[in-house]
Amino acid sequence: MLNLADEVGKVFDFFEALAEDRGVELRFVGDKCQVAGDPLMLRRALSNLLSNALRYTPPSEAIVVRCQTVNHQVQVSVENPGTPIAPEHLPRLFDRFYRVDPSRQRKGEGSGIGLAIVKSIVVAHKGTVAGNVRCAGDKVCDYAAGERVIIKFKFRAWCITFWYCWINKLEKNLLNI
Incomplete structure:
Protein backbone atom coordinates (compact mmCIF):
# COMPACT_ATOMS: atom_id res chain seq x y z
CA MET A 1 0.00 0.00 0.00
CA LEU A 2 1.19 3.50 -0.85
CA ASN A 3 0.81 6.49 1.41
CA LEU A 4 -0.34 9.21 -1.00
CA LEU A 18 9.90 25.90 -10.28
CA ALA A 19 7.01 26.93 -8.02
CA GLU A 20 9.30 29.27 -6.09
CA ASP A 21 10.55 30.86 -9.34
CA ARG A 22 6.94 31.50 -10.37
CA GLY A 23 5.95 32.79 -6.93
CA VAL A 24 3.43 29.97 -6.43
CA GLU A 25 2.96 28.09 -3.16
CA LEU A 26 2.49 24.30 -3.12
CA ARG A 27 0.24 23.15 -0.30
CA PHE A 28 -0.86 19.67 0.84
CA VAL A 29 -4.01 19.23 2.92
CA GLY A 30 -5.47 15.99 4.15
CA ASP A 31 -5.11 12.54 5.50
CA LYS A 32 -2.51 9.86 4.99
CA CYS A 33 -4.62 8.17 2.33
CA GLN A 34 -3.43 4.78 1.20
CA VAL A 35 -3.97 3.09 -2.15
CA ARG A 44 3.75 10.69 -12.98
CA ALA A 45 0.01 11.42 -12.89
CA LEU A 46 0.45 13.89 -10.01
CA SER A 47 3.41 15.48 -11.80
CA ASN A 48 1.37 16.06 -14.95
CA LEU A 49 -1.43 17.66 -12.91
CA LEU A 50 1.00 19.88 -10.98
CA SER A 51 2.76 20.90 -14.18
CA ASN A 52 -0.56 22.05 -15.66
CA ALA A 53 -1.55 23.79 -12.44
CA LEU A 54 1.78 25.65 -12.30
CA ARG A 55 1.34 26.75 -15.91
CA TYR A 56 -1.98 28.47 -15.18
CA THR A 57 -1.64 29.65 -11.57
CA PRO A 58 -0.98 33.38 -11.13
CA PRO A 59 1.98 34.49 -8.96
CA SER A 60 1.28 34.87 -5.21
CA GLU A 61 -1.38 32.15 -5.36
CA ALA A 62 -1.35 28.53 -4.13
CA ILE A 63 -1.85 25.13 -5.68
CA VAL A 64 -3.56 22.84 -3.20
CA VAL A 65 -3.37 19.05 -3.33
CA ARG A 66 -5.97 17.42 -1.09
CA CYS A 67 -6.20 13.79 -0.06
CA GLN A 68 -9.25 12.53 1.77
CA THR A 69 -11.59 9.60 2.11
CA VAL A 70 -15.05 10.36 0.73
CA ASN A 71 -17.88 7.84 0.34
CA GLU A 79 -6.75 22.72 -7.24
CA ASN A 80 -5.48 26.00 -8.61
CA PRO A 81 -7.06 29.47 -8.77
CA GLY A 82 -6.25 30.04 -12.45
CA THR A 83 -8.69 30.82 -15.24
CA PRO A 84 -11.55 28.31 -15.12
CA ILE A 85 -12.14 25.92 -18.00
CA ALA A 86 -15.46 26.48 -19.77
CA PRO A 87 -18.00 23.66 -19.24
CA GLU A 88 -18.15 22.83 -22.96
CA HIS A 89 -14.48 21.73 -22.85
CA LEU A 90 -14.82 19.37 -19.88
CA PRO A 91 -15.99 16.28 -21.83
CA ARG A 92 -12.80 16.35 -23.96
CA LEU A 93 -10.40 17.61 -21.28
CA PHE A 94 -8.62 14.24 -20.96
CA ASP A 95 -8.49 13.47 -24.71
CA ARG A 96 -5.07 13.19 -26.34
CA PHE A 97 -3.86 16.39 -28.03
CA TYR A 98 -6.99 18.32 -27.03
CA ARG A 99 -6.31 21.98 -26.29
CA VAL A 100 -8.98 24.06 -24.58
CA ASP A 101 -8.36 27.29 -26.48
CA PRO A 102 -5.48 29.37 -27.86
CA SER A 103 -5.52 31.87 -24.98
CA ARG A 104 -4.60 29.07 -22.55
CA GLN A 105 -1.63 27.95 -24.64
CA ARG A 106 1.79 29.44 -24.14
CA LYS A 107 4.49 29.11 -26.74
CA GLY A 108 6.67 26.07 -26.14
CA GLU A 109 4.65 24.72 -23.22
CA GLY A 110 2.78 21.43 -23.27
CA SER A 111 2.01 18.92 -25.98
CA GLY A 112 -1.64 18.26 -25.19
CA ILE A 113 -1.13 14.72 -23.88
CA GLY A 114 -0.48 15.33 -20.18
CA LEU A 115 -4.09 14.95 -19.03
CA ALA A 116 -4.59 11.95 -21.33
CA ILE A 117 -1.63 10.29 -19.60
CA VAL A 118 -3.17 11.13 -16.21
CA LYS A 119 -6.43 9.47 -17.25
CA SER A 120 -4.64 6.35 -18.53
CA ILE A 121 -2.70 5.96 -15.29
CA VAL A 122 -5.76 6.51 -13.10
CA VAL A 123 -7.91 4.09 -15.12
CA ALA A 124 -5.13 1.47 -14.93
CA HIS A 125 -5.40 1.83 -11.13
CA LYS A 126 -9.19 1.26 -11.30
CA GLY A 127 -9.88 4.92 -10.57
CA THR A 128 -11.71 7.81 -12.18
CA VAL A 129 -10.65 11.35 -12.99
CA ALA A 130 -12.70 14.47 -13.71
CA GLY A 131 -12.11 18.19 -14.09
CA ASN A 132 -14.00 21.05 -12.41
CA VAL A 133 -16.21 18.68 -10.45
CA ARG A 134 -19.52 20.25 -9.38
CA CYS A 135 -20.66 20.22 -5.75
CA ALA A 136 -24.10 20.42 -4.19
CA GLY A 137 -25.99 23.44 -5.43
CA ASP A 138 -24.24 23.21 -8.82
CA LYS A 139 -21.33 25.40 -7.72
CA VAL A 140 -17.65 24.62 -8.23
CA CYS A 141 -16.05 23.27 -5.04
CA ASP A 142 -13.52 25.45 -3.19
CA TYR A 143 -12.22 27.50 -6.14
CA ALA A 144 -15.16 29.30 -7.71
CA ALA A 145 -12.83 30.96 -10.23
CA GLY A 146 -10.30 28.22 -10.77
CA GLU A 147 -9.66 24.67 -11.77
CA ARG A 148 -9.98 21.43 -9.87
CA VAL A 149 -9.11 17.95 -11.02
CA ILE A 150 -10.26 15.09 -8.82
CA PHE A 155 -10.84 0.80 -1.69
CA ARG A 156 -9.43 -2.61 -2.43
CA ALA A 157 -12.32 -5.05 -2.72
CA TRP A 158 -10.44 -7.89 -1.01
CA CYS A 159 -10.12 -5.77 2.10
CA ILE A 160 -13.86 -5.23 2.37
CA THR A 161 -14.51 -8.91 1.62
CA PHE A 162 -11.92 -10.01 4.17
CA TRP A 163 -13.46 -7.94 6.97
CA TYR A 164 -16.97 -9.01 6.05
CA CYS A 165 -15.96 -12.70 6.12
CA TRP A 166 -14.00 -12.24 9.35
CA ILE A 167 -16.93 -10.53 11.08
CA ASN A 168 -19.38 -13.22 9.87
CA LYS A 169 -17.06 -15.94 11.14
CA LEU A 170 -16.73 -14.15 14.50
CA GLU A 171 -20.53 -13.84 14.78
CA LYS A 172 -20.98 -17.56 14.04
CA ASN A 173 -18.37 -18.48 16.64
CA LEU A 174 -20.03 -16.26 19.23
CA LEU A 175 -23.44 -17.79 18.51
CA ASN A 176 -22.04 -21.31 18.98
CA ILE A 177 -20.74 -20.54 22.47
Missing part, protein backbone atom coordinates in the same frame (compact mmCIF):
# COMPACT_ATOMS: atom_id res chain seq x y z
CA ALA A 5 0.87 11.98 1.33
CA ASP A 6 4.42 10.62 0.93
CA GLU A 7 4.04 10.41 -2.85
CA VAL A 8 2.72 13.98 -3.04
CA GLY A 9 5.70 15.10 -0.93
CA LYS A 10 8.11 13.53 -3.44
CA VAL A 11 6.38 15.31 -6.33
CA PHE A 12 6.43 18.60 -4.40
CA ASP A 13 10.19 18.18 -3.87
CA PHE A 14 10.61 17.96 -7.65
CA PHE A 15 8.48 21.05 -8.40
CA GLU A 16 9.54 23.19 -5.43
CA ALA A 17 12.16 25.27 -7.27
CA ALA A 36 -2.59 0.06 -3.92
CA GLY A 37 -0.63 1.01 -7.01
CA ASP A 38 2.56 1.69 -8.87
CA PRO A 39 4.35 4.57 -7.10
CA LEU A 40 6.16 5.76 -10.25
CA MET A 41 2.97 5.89 -12.30
CA LEU A 42 1.00 7.65 -9.57
CA ARG A 43 3.80 10.21 -9.19
CA HIS A 72 -15.57 4.83 0.73
CA GLN A 73 -13.14 6.17 -1.87
CA VAL A 74 -9.72 7.75 -1.64
CA GLN A 75 -10.02 11.13 -3.33
CA VAL A 76 -7.07 13.24 -4.46
CA SER A 77 -7.68 16.71 -5.88
CA VAL A 78 -5.31 19.21 -7.44
CA ILE A 151 -8.95 11.53 -8.91
CA LYS A 152 -10.93 8.84 -7.08
CA PHE A 153 -9.66 5.39 -6.13
CA LYS A 154 -11.92 2.65 -4.81
Whole structure:
Protein backbone atom coordinates (compact mmCIF):
# COMPACT_ATOMS: atom_id res chain seq x y z
CA MET A 1 0.00 0.00 0.00
CA LEU A 2 1.19 3.50 -0.85
CA ASN A 3 0.81 6.49 1.41
CA LEU A 4 -0.34 9.21 -1.00
CA ALA A 5 0.87 11.98 1.33
CA ASP A 6 4.42 10.62 0.93
CA GLU A 7 4.04 10.41 -2.85
CA VAL A 8 2.72 13.98 -3.04
CA GLY A 9 5.70 15.10 -0.93
CA LYS A 10 8.11 13.53 -3.44
CA VAL A 11 6.38 15.31 -6.33
CA PHE A 12 6.43 18.60 -4.40
CA ASP A 13 10.19 18.18 -3.87
CA PHE A 14 10.61 17.96 -7.65
CA PHE A 15 8.48 21.05 -8.40
CA GLU A 16 9.54 23.19 -5.43
CA ALA A 17 12.16 25.27 -7.27
CA LEU A 18 9.90 25.90 -10.28
CA ALA A 19 7.01 26.93 -8.02
CA GLU A 20 9.30 29.27 -6.09
CA ASP A 21 10.55 30.86 -9.34
CA ARG A 22 6.94 31.50 -10.37
CA GLY A 23 5.95 32.79 -6.93
CA VAL A 24 3.43 29.97 -6.43
CA GLU A 25 2.96 28.09 -3.16
CA LEU A 26 2.49 24.30 -3.12
CA ARG A 27 0.24 23.15 -0.30
CA PHE A 28 -0.86 19.67 0.84
CA VAL A 29 -4.01 19.23 2.92
CA GLY A 30 -5.47 15.99 4.15
CA ASP A 31 -5.11 12.54 5.50
CA LYS A 32 -2.51 9.86 4.99
CA CYS A 33 -4.62 8.17 2.33
CA GLN A 34 -3.43 4.78 1.20
CA VAL A 35 -3.97 3.09 -2.15
CA ALA A 36 -2.59 0.06 -3.92
CA GLY A 37 -0.63 1.01 -7.01
CA ASP A 38 2.56 1.69 -8.87
CA PRO A 39 4.35 4.57 -7.10
CA LEU A 40 6.16 5.76 -10.25
CA MET A 41 2.97 5.89 -12.30
CA LEU A 42 1.00 7.65 -9.57
CA ARG A 43 3.80 10.21 -9.19
CA ARG A 44 3.75 10.69 -12.98
CA ALA A 45 0.01 11.42 -12.89
CA LEU A 46 0.45 13.89 -10.01
CA SER A 47 3.41 15.48 -11.80
CA ASN A 48 1.37 16.06 -14.95
CA LEU A 49 -1.43 17.66 -12.91
CA LEU A 50 1.00 19.88 -10.98
CA SER A 51 2.76 20.90 -14.18
CA ASN A 52 -0.56 22.05 -15.66
CA ALA A 53 -1.55 23.79 -12.44
CA LEU A 54 1.78 25.65 -12.30
CA ARG A 55 1.34 26.75 -15.91
CA TYR A 56 -1.98 28.47 -15.18
CA THR A 57 -1.64 29.65 -11.57
CA PRO A 58 -0.98 33.38 -11.13
CA PRO A 59 1.98 34.49 -8.96
CA SER A 60 1.28 34.87 -5.21
CA GLU A 61 -1.38 32.15 -5.36
CA ALA A 62 -1.35 28.53 -4.13
CA ILE A 63 -1.85 25.13 -5.68
CA VAL A 64 -3.56 22.84 -3.20
CA VAL A 65 -3.37 19.05 -3.33
CA ARG A 66 -5.97 17.42 -1.09
CA CYS A 67 -6.20 13.79 -0.06
CA GLN A 68 -9.25 12.53 1.77
CA THR A 69 -11.59 9.60 2.11
CA VAL A 70 -15.05 10.36 0.73
CA ASN A 71 -17.88 7.84 0.34
CA HIS A 72 -15.57 4.83 0.73
CA GLN A 73 -13.14 6.17 -1.87
CA VAL A 74 -9.72 7.75 -1.64
CA GLN A 75 -10.02 11.13 -3.33
CA VAL A 76 -7.07 13.24 -4.46
CA SER A 77 -7.68 16.71 -5.88
CA VAL A 78 -5.31 19.21 -7.44
CA GLU A 79 -6.75 22.72 -7.24
CA ASN A 80 -5.48 26.00 -8.61
CA PRO A 81 -7.06 29.47 -8.77
CA GLY A 82 -6.25 30.04 -12.45
CA THR A 83 -8.69 30.82 -15.24
CA PRO A 84 -11.55 28.31 -15.12
CA ILE A 85 -12.14 25.92 -18.00
CA ALA A 86 -15.46 26.48 -19.77
CA PRO A 87 -18.00 23.66 -19.24
CA GLU A 88 -18.15 22.83 -22.96
CA HIS A 89 -14.48 21.73 -22.85
CA LEU A 90 -14.82 19.37 -19.88
CA PRO A 91 -15.99 16.28 -21.83
CA ARG A 92 -12.80 16.35 -23.96
CA LEU A 93 -10.40 17.61 -21.28
CA PHE A 94 -8.62 14.24 -20.96
CA ASP A 95 -8.49 13.47 -24.71
CA ARG A 96 -5.07 13.19 -26.34
CA PHE A 97 -3.86 16.39 -28.03
CA TYR A 98 -6.99 18.32 -27.03
CA ARG A 99 -6.31 21.98 -26.29
CA VAL A 100 -8.98 24.06 -24.58
CA ASP A 101 -8.36 27.29 -26.48
CA PRO A 102 -5.48 29.37 -27.86
CA SER A 103 -5.52 31.87 -24.98
CA ARG A 104 -4.60 29.07 -22.55
CA GLN A 105 -1.63 27.95 -24.64
CA ARG A 106 1.79 29.44 -24.14
CA LYS A 107 4.49 29.11 -26.74
CA GLY A 108 6.67 26.07 -26.14
CA GLU A 109 4.65 24.72 -23.22
CA GLY A 110 2.78 21.43 -23.27
CA SER A 111 2.01 18.92 -25.98
CA GLY A 112 -1.64 18.26 -25.19
CA ILE A 113 -1.13 14.72 -23.88
CA GLY A 114 -0.48 15.33 -20.18
CA LEU A 115 -4.09 14.95 -19.03
CA ALA A 116 -4.59 11.95 -21.33
CA ILE A 117 -1.63 10.29 -19.60
CA VAL A 118 -3.17 11.13 -16.21
CA LYS A 119 -6.43 9.47 -17.25
CA SER A 120 -4.64 6.35 -18.53
CA ILE A 121 -2.70 5.96 -15.29
CA VAL A 122 -5.76 6.51 -13.10
CA VAL A 123 -7.91 4.09 -15.12
CA ALA A 124 -5.13 1.47 -14.93
CA HIS A 125 -5.40 1.83 -11.13
CA LYS A 126 -9.19 1.26 -11.30
CA GLY A 127 -9.88 4.92 -10.57
CA THR A 128 -11.71 7.81 -12.18
CA VAL A 129 -10.65 11.35 -12.99
CA ALA A 130 -12.70 14.47 -13.71
CA GLY A 131 -12.11 18.19 -14.09
CA ASN A 132 -14.00 21.05 -12.41
CA VAL A 133 -16.21 18.68 -10.45
CA ARG A 134 -19.52 20.25 -9.38
CA CYS A 135 -20.66 20.22 -5.75
CA ALA A 136 -24.10 20.42 -4.19
CA GLY A 137 -25.99 23.44 -5.43
CA ASP A 138 -24.24 23.21 -8.82
CA LYS A 139 -21.33 25.40 -7.72
CA VAL A 140 -17.65 24.62 -8.23
CA CYS A 141 -16.05 23.27 -5.04
CA ASP A 142 -13.52 25.45 -3.19
CA TYR A 143 -12.22 27.50 -6.14
CA ALA A 144 -15.16 29.30 -7.71
CA ALA A 145 -12.83 30.96 -10.23
CA GLY A 146 -10.30 28.22 -10.77
CA GLU A 147 -9.66 24.67 -11.77
CA ARG A 148 -9.98 21.43 -9.87
CA VAL A 149 -9.11 17.95 -11.02
CA ILE A 150 -10.26 15.09 -8.82
CA ILE A 151 -8.95 11.53 -8.91
CA LYS A 152 -10.93 8.84 -7.08
CA PHE A 153 -9.66 5.39 -6.13
CA LYS A 154 -11.92 2.65 -4.81
CA PHE A 155 -10.84 0.80 -1.69
CA ARG A 156 -9.43 -2.61 -2.43
CA ALA A 157 -12.32 -5.05 -2.72
CA TRP A 158 -10.44 -7.89 -1.01
CA CYS A 159 -10.12 -5.77 2.10
CA ILE A 160 -13.86 -5.23 2.37
CA THR A 161 -14.51 -8.91 1.62
CA PHE A 162 -11.92 -10.01 4.17
CA TRP A 163 -13.46 -7.94 6.97
CA TYR A 164 -16.97 -9.01 6.05
CA CYS A 165 -15.96 -12.70 6.12
CA TRP A 166 -14.00 -12.24 9.35
CA ILE A 167 -16.93 -10.53 11.08
CA ASN A 168 -19.38 -13.22 9.87
CA LYS A 169 -17.06 -15.94 11.14
CA LEU A 170 -16.73 -14.15 14.50
CA GLU A 171 -20.53 -13.84 14.78
CA LYS A 172 -20.98 -17.56 14.04
CA ASN A 173 -18.37 -18.48 16.64
CA LEU A 174 -20.03 -16.26 19.23
CA LEU A 175 -23.44 -17.79 18.51
CA ASN A 176 -22.04 -21.31 18.98
CA ILE A 177 -20.74 -20.54 22.47
